[in-house]
Amino acid sequence: MxxxxxxxxxxxxxxxxxxxxxxxxxxxxxxxxxxxxxxxxxxxxxxxxxxxxxxxxxxxxxxxxxxxxxxxxxxxxxxxxxxxxxxxxxxxxxxxxxxxxxxxxxxxxxxxxxxxxxxxxxxxxxFSAMGGSKLLGWIQKIVEKKGGTIEKDALIFLSEFVTADLYKTENEIAKFVGYAKDRAINKDDIILLMDTQLTTNIFKLTDGIGQKNRKVALDTLHNLIDNGEELHGILYMIMRQFRIITMIKDLVEQRFSRDQITIKLKLHPFVVSNTISQVRNFSMEQLKRAYKLLIKIDTKLKSGGIKVLAGDNREFVLAMDRLVLDLC
The missing domain is CATH 3.40.50.300 (P-loop containing nucleotide triphosphate hydrolases)
Structure with a gap:
């Protein structure tokens, strides 16, 4: 036996x-x-x-x-x-x-x-959750299995969004390989094609903050976390969205057209169009303050100042709740 x-x-x-x-x-x-x-x-x-x-x-x-x-x-x-x-x-x-x-x-x-x-x-x-070099190796292996290649910075970037559901990640990788075709997958491909539910919710979250709507912002944040999205990935996407809003606001104030902004920032036209509608909700001072607070959370998360244990993300949730309340 x-x-x-x-x-x-x-x-x-x-x-x-x-x-x-x-x-x-x-x-x-x-x-x-x-x-x-x-x-x-x-x-x-x-x-x-x-x-x-x-x-x-x-x-x-x-x-x-x-x-x-x-x-x-x-x-x-x-x-x-x-x-x-x-x-x-x-x-x-x-x-x-x-x-x-x-x-x-x-x-x-x-x-x-x-x-x-x-x-x-x-x-x-x-079978412990994958992380570090083991996770990077797994992603690389799946990309090659699907017939593709991936740039090193894109590989590291993608690893930040991997949840416990590796089947979902494998399906996402297949999508990236199909889109890139004969070239290596880059960060822009991942951002453009990433699970639309995630990107939609990140936009909704920053929109709620911009409109000072605490309920929408907090509900959206908790939906992201409850859906099992990787915490570093959520934080990265929020930081990225605030960075894009800041850059676009600066160019709008310089009277750049939508097409000029798209070319200058090398962003997808869809991203630019959606973000322009958010620009008027923030002053430049608010954007700088939001970004500083996000960097502070990111630093604490990476240094262990905010502890995230298996099945226990309460400290991260508390820090993000405070951020939303502070900005709203």
Whole structure:
């Protein structure tokens, strides 16, 4: 018997590993006839045990995958369900011919007996959220897999916007590669094509600040955060929008036309057209002050002055709330 527990924030890598294991098993042991997959939120412990204990058909091994069994089950209250306790008792009785993998999309409760039993007799495999050079390497690999190349500064820039949903990022990368065609992806491509929901909300947020509408600004900010957008990415896009407003305001005051502004700042015409409507809501002093406050938050975020832990972004939210209230 071989028992594994996959868990961690990086569900993309976890699913890819599970997919690879299943493919290798089917290749070695003759297809998927001896593969069983359960939705653990609904499956009974005895049902899983029966599947694991059934003799393999024309093969030496059986492969059983149970998804989200250790997580809170359907209809379960705060206390762990009886099914988990039953599974903890049955797990040692599973025959040697079975490979059993528990795959959890959220970190399991380490206090329950089933977790302790798997830790004792099996193997735990944690998939931590990607970051740093590992994340940069993953982005580079996906770009190349899609048949593209990417400039170094664009690679670093894109990494700031990566959330826990790496499947979404992979789809975004495919979009960037298709747009760039035979040349390398650059920062402008990413900004232009990035998830329109993000860019729309950033515009709405700065618009709310400009109109001194605290409710709109705060609601939009919290929507961005609640939707799982990367915190550094949110901050970068807000800073970028205020920087663009400042530059366009300066040129408007110098009586530059819309086309001249587009050419001079090398921005997409759509970005210029949308931003011109925001210019009148801010004085140059307000824009400079907003940018200074944003830089202060950015510095604290990078230096650890604002602590952001896994699943706990309260300090960042508080700092951004104060910023909005200060500017409104």
């Amino acid at each position: 071989a028992v594994f527990l996959f868990y961690g924030e990086d569900t993309y890598s976890q699913k890819e590993k599970l997919k690879f294991w299943q493919a290798e098993f089917e290749k070695k042991y003759g297809g998927n006839m001896n593969v069983t997959v359960f939705d653990g939120r609904y499956a009974a412990a005895n049902e899983i045990f029966q599947a694991c204990s059934s003799m393999p058909f024309l093969s030496d091994k059986r492969f059983t995958i149970v998804k989200d069994f250790l997580a809170k089950r359907f209809g379960e209250e705060e206390e762990p369900s009886e099914e988990k306790a039953i599974m903890a008792d049955l797990i040692e009785k599973i025959p040697d011919f079975c490979i059993l993998v528990f795959s959890e999309s959220v970190s399991p409760d380490r206090r329950i007996s089933l977790y302790k039993k798997i830790k004792k007799i099996g193997k735990l495999m944690e």
